[in-house]
Amino acid sequence: MFYIERLIPICPAVVSRFPRPEFESGHNIPSTSVPAPPGAGVHVFDLSLLLLALTLAAFIALKWRSRRLMALLSVCSLAYFGFVRHGCLCSVGALQNVSLALCDSAAPMPWYVFAYFAAPLVFALFFGRVFCGGVCPLGMIQDVVAAKPLRVPSWIERVLGLAPYLYLGLAVLFAATGTAFIICRFDPFVGFFRFSGPPWMILAGALVLLAGIFVARPYCRYICPYGVLLRWASSVSWRHLTIAPSHEDGKDGGGCVVCALCADSCSFGAIRKPVSARWEEGRKRGIRKLARTLLLAPLIVVVFGFAGYLASGPLAGCDRRVAREMVLSHMALDSHADTAISAEIQAEAEWVRWKFRVGATAVGVFFGLAVAGTLVSLSVKPKGDIFEPDKMKCLSCVRCVDYCPIHKRSS
Amino acid sequence: MDNKTTKKSDRRDFLGWMARGAGLLALGAGGFLFSKRSRGWKNTSRFVWQIDPAKCSQCGACATNCVIAPSAVKCTHVFSRCGYCDLCGGYFQPGAKTLDTSAQNALCPTGAIKRKFIEPPYYEYTIDEKLCVACGKCVKGCQSFGNGSLILQVRHDLCLNCDECAIAAACPENAFRKVPATSPAILG
Known part of the structure; x- marks a missing residue:
């Protein structure tokens, strides 16, 4: 990447070599057309839709516990935030605006850009990663192709799971120094949302989607830098999706009878099994x-x-x-x-x-x-005596709920 | 036993609220900081990309790097600066034999500039934006032999306003910058 700036002095842009004519025929000099950007309301509208989608996702994951509703919501989110709004601005990318504005007070930082960044995190602090489950267009485009998810061996999962930390670090570094927004530049899916893009971007997107048939949502699990922040927020979430419905005593997933029917239901390897006695x-x-x-x-x-x-x-x-x-x-x-x-x-x-x-x-x-x-x-010895979602990894997609026999009985 | 469980879950609850509180506090502090010192916090409309004509060197990157095709950058005519020349440096190839609208004399590769006779010796030039591909040839011509009334500008009815503008990333002159959407043009 070489940028040669100001190597050759260029002519000044505006010079007055020829005077402005005075027309005898009374010709009126037209004014220059300056098309206005889309109205101010668009972004506020988008933000309110984002908040609405997050609220719906939280309700679906925690109260209605329905995969069908979540799938419906994710298709709507993909259609609007992806294909209608061309995937920009997104919460994942807004992370870079925030990093840049933290280090450079001259960088523009409208309030709703910050809201884009903060809203999914606030929801994750209270309800888990519902943003990943039903709102994020980058996740949803992979969700629809995850046809034959295979189980990823846990050591590969752990090694690849480190990549987002590196990507997050680099993205913040490059954004904060004002060098580049690498999350946007190397976004594999935005080319699909726009129906255009450089060939390598389309190719990379196609490869990720192809991999996504067998490894469910690879971008979310092994690349997404914003996912790291969501993981942290979700790990201390107030409420979280549970596989078995909660008992009356209020314990999350307290209804679990450890039947192991859900054990292999998660495409993302995010279900924690009960701890065996081996550890003792x-x-x-x-x-x-x-x-x-x-x-x-x-x-x-x-x-x-x-x-x-x-x-x-x-x-x-x-x-x-x-x-x-x-x-x-x-x-x-x-x-x-x-x-x-x-x-x-x-x-x-x-x-x-x-x-x-x-x-x-x-x-x-x-x-x-x-x-x-x-x-x-x-x-460290893992805790837990029931099947439950790993709060950090769980994308709140609600797929596992249908595998729980207790859920079936109650409905 | 019951007592112990309650105590344990109480402690976990407390720690959970502490962690959530810390998270909210961090976000709140970030928001407060931005509201105090960042540019355009109160703007409801977005900041949009625009080319500073004073920096632009008409290198042609605008034509090839935009995420949409043809580019959202178009040649824009600032009529108020135009000399209405018969021999227009932006319209004619250098050394054009005849000053007419024949294609072999035209500088624009797509024929996007229209030439209209007004009165001797003045001609008015308008851009057909549907045809313009933002190659910048006419802009260069107008700057070398003219008033610099033709400039390249991002047209915001076309621009997707990407968070990272692909042309800005490729621009060798660093001529792109974000301007408030309320004054989206830099006419120079």
Whole structure:
């Protein structure tokens, strides 16, 4: 990516070589047409539809517990937020606007863009990832092709599950430094929503959809950076979708009779099984394993942090201000002339490089923490004596509910 | 036993509310921060992409990089700046033999510029936006031999207003910027 800016001085845009004519025939000079952007109300309307869809999804997941209704909602969301609104602005992408506005007060940040970012998170804090279950157009386009989902081996699931953390870190880094919005640039589905796009984008989208036939919603599980934030929010959610209906005592999923009928119903591997007695036997070994992992954790964080620091140079090279300075300094070297680069260009590039050094190190540390966290979670005894959705992974799609015999009896 | 369970679930409830409270607080603090220091917090209408004609070098990236085809960028004529020249640098190829509307003399590859006689020696030039592909040839011509009244502008009846504009990302001059939707043009 090389951006050559202002290498060749261009003519000033506006020059007055020829005077404005005075017409004898009384000809009126037409005014320049400036088509107005779509009315201000469109975005508020979109936002209220988003809030309505989120509310409906929450009701469907928690109260009505109906896959059919959720599927209907997801098709509507796909049609409107995807194909009618062309998938832009979306909550996933708004994450970058927020990152940029945090670091650069000159970046525009209208309130409803922030609302786009915050609303699914607030809903996840209270009701789980209902945004993923029935609203997000990126998820819904994959949901409709998930025809033959296979079970992903758990070690692959865990390794690939780390990728979103890295993607989130990089997306925030690139957005915050004002380099690029990589979530938008490498969005595989937006080309479908617009019915146009560069060939690689359509191809990537087609490949992800093809993979999505066998691995349900691969983008959501192994790529989506916003999903990381939703995972965190959902992990402490107030209420959450349960497989078995709740008992009167209010315990979530308390009706579960551990019949295991739902065990393989989840296409996303998000159902936690009851903990077997095996864990009790290896208690001592488990403690030792946990201690080892905890001791290893700081090392992992430091290593990834350092890797991030080392990567900051090439990453900064993606920025147009840095690339420009690099091209100019090469030209200055080649020509052996005194085409010295202006101090302003150099200072700007240096400032961006500094931001990348700090930011990439932070991204490395963040990813190291994610890796260490995954390792630690492997060494901790899982809890629970019933089949229940893993609050972090569960996309609240309500598919599992139909497999529960208790649900069938009550209805 | 009952007591113990209640206590345990009470503690979990409390921690849960703490975590949710922290999440809400973080979002609220973010919103408050933006409302205080960010540009355009109160704007209900969006910010839209626009080309600064003073920076544009008519490199042709607008024609090829837009996510919609043909591009949402079009040549825009600022009539008030036009000299109404007979020999129009934006309309004719350099060294055109005759100053007429014949195709071999026209600079525009799609014939999107219409030339209309007004009175001697003045001609009026209008852009047929349906034909314009934003190659910028006429803009360059008008700048080299003219008043610079032809400029490239994002037309917001066509623009999808992507969060990251694909042309802006490819623009070598960094000429794209976000402007409030209430004044969506930069006519220079």
